[in-house]
Amino acid sequence: MAVQPYLVFDGNCGEALSFYENVFGAEAKRMTFGEAPPHPEYPLPEEAKNRIMHASLEAEGTTLMFSDTLPGMPYQQGSAITLAVVSSNADKLRSCFEELSEGGEVTMALQETFWSKVYGQVRDRFGIEWQISHQE
DSSP states (O other): OEEEEEEEESSOHHHHHHHHHHHHTOOOEEEEGGGSOOOTTSOOOGGGTTSEEEEEEEETTEEEEEEEOOTTOOOOTTOOEEEEEEESOHHHHHHHHHHHHTTSEEEEEEEOOSSOSSEEEEEOTTSOEEEEEEOO
16 A cells, blocks of 8 residues: 555646656656546536646656646645555555544545546545545
8 A cells, every 4th residue: 555645736737747757757647637538427628628637657766646626626726735545455445534534524435436446535634635546
């Protein structure tokens, strides 16, 4: 299991990725919102299609993860960081999610997504944002 920093941007994630690729001499893996499978109940606004949905960059032994917000979502520059718990042990992930949820707020219930068998988001009772993600 790993805990990885997840940096969130407001439409300029691609620019940030290019900067960090240069800084660390590494190439990021990236996916835009427009490349994701469409969801009929949540149509994607045209201005969101080129924003980064998820990216990762290996930097000096640490995996940094990145994303843009969707247009219009609340955002405060420099403070949008979450911690991602990544593991192949789905039971351990469920347990972590339940414990982090105690006294906190579930912002996305644990569920299967097209990228993860177990994924959810929670703000713990101390205000720290967590992403729980299954990885094979």
